[in-house]
Amino acid sequence: MRKAENKWGRRALIAISMAFVLLMLITPLLVVLFEAFSSGLALYWRAVSDKYTLLAAKLTLTATFAAVLLNTAFGLAAAWAITRFSFRGKGLLTTFIDIPFAVSPVIAGLVFILTFGRLSPLHSFLDSYGLKIVFATPGIILATVFVTFPFVAREIIPVLEARGTDEEQAAALMGAGFFTIFRRVTFPHIRWALLYSVILCTARAMGEFGAVSVVSGHLRGKTNTLPLHVEILYNEYQFTAAFAVSSLLAAAAVIILIVRNIVEFTARKEGDGNVR
Amino acid sequence: MYVNLEHINKTFGNFQASRDVSFGIRQGALAALLGPSGSGKTTILRLIAGLEYPDSGDIRIDGLRVNDVEPARRGIGFVFQNYALFRYMTVFDNIAFGLTVKKEKPEQIRERVRELLELIGMAGLEKRYPAQLSGGQKQRVAFARALAPNPRLLLLDEPFAAIDAKVRQELRVWLRDMIRRLGITSIFVTHDQDEAIEVADEIIITNHGRVEQIGAPLSLYQSPATPFVARFIGISAPLADIGVLKGFDGASGVSGAVRPEFLKIYTREEDLQYREAAEDALVRSVAFRGDSLELGLDLRGLELSARYPLAKTPLSEGDAVRVLIRYVYAFEDGTVRLLQNEACGAASQEYFYSI
Amino acid sequence: MASASKRIIPGFGLSFGLTLAYLGLIVIIPMSFIAIKSSGLGWSAFWDTVLDPRILAGYRVSFSSALIAALINSVFGLILAWALTRYRFPGRRVIDALIELPFALPTAVAGIALTSLYSDKGWIGKELAVFGLKVAYTELGIIVALTFITIPFVVRSVQPVLEQLDGVYEEAGRILGASPGRIFLRIIFPEITPALLTGFGLAFARALGEYGSVIFIAGNMPFKTEIAPLLIMSKLEQFNYAEATAVALVMLVASFIIMFAINCIQARAAAFVKE
Numbered sequence: 001m002r003k004a005e006n007k008w009g010r011r012a013l014i015a016i017s018m019a020f021v022l023l024m025l026i027t028p029l030l031v032v033l034f035e036a037f038s039s040g041l042a043l044y045w046r047a048v049s050d051k052y053t054l055l056a057a058k059l060t061l062t063a064t065f066a067a068v069l070l071n072t073a074f075g076l077a078a079a080w081a082i083t084r085f086s087f088r089g090k091g092l093l094t095t096f097i098d099i100p101f102a103v104s105p106v107i108a109g110l111v112f113i114l115t116f117g118r119l120s121p122l123h124s125f126l127d128s129y130g131l132k133i134v135f136a137t138p139g140i141i142l143a144t145v146f147v148t149f150p151f152v153a154r155e156i157i158p159v160l161e162a163r164g165t166d167e168e169q170a171a172a173l174m175g176a177g178f179f180t181i182f183r184r185v186t187f188p189h190i191r192w193a194l195l196y197s198v199i200l201c202t203a204r205a206m207g208e209f210g211a212v213s214v215v216s217g218h219l220r221g222k223t224n225t226l227p228l229h230v231e232i233l234y235n236e237y238q239f240t241a242a243f244a245v246s247s248l249l250a251a252a253a254v255i256i257l258i259v260r261n262i263v264e265f266t267a268r269k270e271g272d273g274n275v276r
Numbered sequence: 277m278y279v280n281l282e283h284i285n286k287t288f289g290n291f292q293a294s295r296d297v298s299f300g301i302r303q304g305a306l307a308a309l310l311g312p313s314g315s316g317k318t319t320i321l322r323l324i325a326g327l328e329y330p331d332s333g334d335i336r337i338d339g340l341r342v343n344d345v346e347p348a349r350r351g352i353g354f355v356f357q358n359y360a361l362f363r364y365m366t367v368f369d370n371i372a373f374g375l376t377v378k379k380e381k382p383e384q385i386r387e388r389v390r391e392l393l394e395l396i397g398m399a400g401l402e403k404r405y406p407a408q409l410s411g412g413q414k415q416r417v418a419f420a421r422a423l424a425p426n427p428r429l430l431l432l433d434e435p436f437a438a439i440d441a442k443v444r445q446e447l448r449v450w451l452r453d454m455i456r457r458l459g460i461t462s463i464f465v466t467h468d469q470d471e472a473i474e475v476a477d478e479i480i481i482t483n484h485g486r487v488e489q490i491g492a493p494l495s496l497y498q499s500p501a502t503p504f505v506a507r508f509i510g511i512s513a514p515l516a517d518i519g520v521l522k523g524f525d526g527a528s529g530v531s532g533a534v535r536p537e538f539l540k541i542y543t544r545e546e547d548l549q550y551r552e553a554a555e556d557a558l559v560r561s562v563a564f565r566g567d568s569l570e571l572g573l574d575l576r577g578l579e580l581s582a583r584y585p586l587a588k589t590p591l592s593e594g595d596a597v598r599v600l601i602r603y604v605y606a607f608e609d610g611t612v613r614l615l616q617n618e619a620c621g622a623a624s625q626e627y628f629y630s631i
Numbered sequence: 632m633a634s635a636s637k638r639i640i641p642g643f644g645l646s647f648g649l650t651l652a653y654l655g656l657i658v659i660i661p662m663s664f665i666a667i668k669s670s671g672l673g674w675s676a677f678w679d680t681v682l683d684p685r686i687l688a689g690y691r692v693s694f695s696s697a698l699i700a701a702l703i704n705s706v707f708g709l710i711l712a713w714a715l716t717r718y719r720f721p722g723r724r725v726i727d728a729l730i731e732l733p734f735a736l737p738t739a740v741a742g743i744a745l746t747s748l749y750s751d752k753g754w755i756g757k758e759l760a761v762f763g764l765k766v767a768y769t770e771l772g773i774i775v776a777l778t779f780i781t782i783p784f785v786v787r788s789v790q791p792v793l794e795q796l797d798g799v800y801e802e803a804g805r806i807l808g809a810s811p812g813r814i815f816l817r818i819i820f821p822e823i824t825p826a827l828l829t830g831f832g833l834a835f836a837r838a839l840g841e842y843g844s845v846i847f848i849a850g851n852m853p854f855k856t857e858i859a860p861l862l863i864m865s866k867l868e869q870f871n872y873a874e875a876t877a878v879a880l881v882m883l884v885a886s887f888i889i890m891f892a893i894n895c896i897q898a899r900a901a902a903f904v905k906e
Binding site for chain 3: 006009010013014016017018020021023024025026027028029031032035070073074076077078080081082084085087093096097099100101102103104105106107110111112113114115117119120142145146149165168169172173177178181182200203204206207208209210213214226227228230231234239242243246249250252253254256257258260261
């Protein structure tokens with residue numbers, strides 16, 4: 001009796017899981033593809049190879065690359081400072097790092113308008129050097145950086161925290177310098193977590209919409225990223241084109257998911273190989 | 277003295293880990309820092325290594341004040357409690373690390389590592405990773421890694437703590453012989469008095485951040501300087517008031533302790549030497565200890581422990597015996613005095629005798 | 632004395648300095664402009680803005696739909712996490728991999744895809760229209776979008792805890808004759824509560840601020856389907872920065888309070904489990 005009960009419970013839970021994933025995750029993905037090709041290949045190709053699409057793609061890649069680079073450097077520095085040393089205010093610092101997760105992307109964008117926009121005290125100063133931040137590429141990069149700010153740090157801190165500082169102390173006692181310790185002792189421990197967090201950061205940076213939307217000013221060909229381009233096309237009732245561009249982003253998302261899984265799988269395998 | 281600590285103080289927040297710590301260790305000695313956990317022994321080791329810095333006081337190695345010398349330039353080899361082997365480096369790279377950092381020539385490094393692998397009996401295992409080694413092997417690699425750059429002082433933090441009991445005994449002997457053979461001045465931390473007594477030529481006993489006593493194992497046992505040492509080393513039963521015992525009336529109100537070898541057990545009245553000083557006791561427990569029996573005695577409510585030779589009349593629980601307490605430790609003003617039973621007179625001066 | 636501050640592992644100055652400088656530049660200084668700007672508005676103007684009926688309606692829509700979405704995901708996220716850790720079935724790895732799709736898929740893409748699915752002529756909307764149920768351009772549509780966006784949070788918070796949960800407790804319960812339901816409620820559920828709360832809190836916070844996926848499906852009708860972030864956006868488009876900031880400040884304070892409250896509950900639950 002008990003056994004049969006368990007079996008049905010098990011089947012029900014698996015069925016619910018599959019139905020939920022099918023309804024909530026797989027159909028949206030399919031509908032993007034379906035709509036993108038609904039008016040034929042020629043129209044799809046025209047939308048994808050459009051000048052403004054390519055310019056938007058270029059800006060998205062630039063902003064993503066910059067955000068990943070900056071946040072990786074920051075994440076490593078923050079993780080090193082927080083986990084390898086004790087100092088006053090450590091808890092506060094950790095909380096501050098998490099702030100961007102609790103802030104709406106629209107507010108993130110707003111913050112940079114307030115800081116660097118026309119009404120800001122910094123504006124005239126920046127303007128005198130001919131520096132334009134809001135409604136220009138630097139603003140897009142800043143907004144993307146803000147939104148993806150904690151990703152790398154948050155992924156690496158627990159890994160280093162769990163491992164303690166013995167190995168670094170031993171290396172330092174033998175006279176190794178910062179870069180030697182980092183490269184030879186610490187880095188091997190965090191390389192998978194780092195790669196993993198870079199992938200997450202890339203995904204989030206590539207798809208950011210709200211924050212970028214606020215600071216971009218929607219100048220076609222200038223401050224338009226791919227997600228913003230999708231919005232413009234959609235609002236102009238160019239549905240097929242909007243979905244065609246979306247399909248590029250969806251493809252990128254699926255590739256990111258696949259890479260993420262390969263990384264996770266390899267890391268686990270290697271972990272086993274090391275523990276044995 | 278080769279290593280000298282002079283009036284060291286160190287606090288962590290509100291916790292005072294070292295209080296006016298001063299001691300010296302001669303060249304070539306193998307010294308143990310022994311104390312209960314939280315007594316500040318590891319802090320002392322880390323201060324010498326330069327992993328911590330003292331709030332005040334001087335640390336000298338070979339006559340030179342090293343307070344402001346970087347840890348890496350103090351000429352120290354350090355074996356961490358859990359070895360801290362580099363998990364992502366092979367045994368070879370682990371041992372070679374200190375030499376690589378010093379930019380020694382590759383062929384010299386290879387030569388030195390091979391020599392050390394030979395020394396620790398692990399030749400042929402240089403390509404393994406730490407995860408593929410047993411606890412004992414890990415410890416030996418940690419030992420070799422610390423020795424590779426030819427340090428003048430070797431520091432070991434609880435070197436046997438992470439090893440299971442069976443291998444531990446073997447490794448103690450191995451490490452002691454190895455260090456003696458190399459003649460390198462060494463200090464290790466332990467909370468296990470058997471380990472300290474077996475391995476070290478000199479023991480520094482710490483308690484509440486203070487050094488209680490320093491000396492050879494035997495002298496610590498025979499003449500403890502403080503009540504703490506008297507209680508901590510060897511077995512002893514506490515006495516709240518020595519004066520209640522026959523023959524110690526003069527010390528009424530003084531607390532103290534009694535070691536098993538201070539007692540003599542009699543089963544026949546005719547053997548008794550100082551009849552008027554003997555006490556009546558009841559055997560509470562009997563444990564077989566190889567060459568003798570360990571007795572738990574109830575002496576007017578006091579719980580004492582005593583040794584009793586196997587060769588004599590067998591005793592069992594519930595038996596009544598006569599006990600002569602020949603000596604006690606009296607604790608006065610933080611010092612320890614050995615008191616002899618007044619009834620025994622000046623009969624014997626030696627108080628450590630075999631039963 | 633000076634030597635007391637020395638550190639053995641190198642690189643503190645470099646890493647700490649870099650962290651502080653970057654944190655200050657990207658987060659702290661820009662965030663402080665919110666406070667500066669709203670203080671410039673004045674007390675009464677601030678309250679007038681924030682208590683405007685249209686703004687209040689926006690807060691209500693945002694909070695209620697975020698709360699419902701987070702609750703939906705607490706239920707389904709728990710089921711998903713359970714099925715993924717406890718059972719082996721065909722397609723398990725694919726489902727596991729797909730959980731992160733809402734992280735990876737740009738929100739704008741999710742927004743137009745969901746709108747297309749749930750509109751009157753969409754694959755799902757068509758079927759629901761038979762029952763007279765409208766999803767797109769109603770509050771239900773907002774809930775669907777927010778549910779999609781926050782799927783990964785609960786699953787990924789609970790999954791590792793379930794993986795590490797020691798089977799001994801369950802077995803002990805079974806030997807003592809407890810029913811599966813009782814075992815779950817009395818033994819397993821308390822263990823995963825802190826993780827579930829974390830997942831819920833993260834999902835709620837994320838849903839509260841979400842913009843991209845919602846604006847397409849919401850229809851953005853004043854008083855009905857306007858979310859608070861959209862109101863900030865439209866104030867900005869009118870270059871009314873001060874009012875936009877006032878609306879944002881209330882959102883910020885609310886989400887910090889929620890995060891703080893959930894942290895406290897979680898800490899208590901965790902302490903309880905440890906005992």
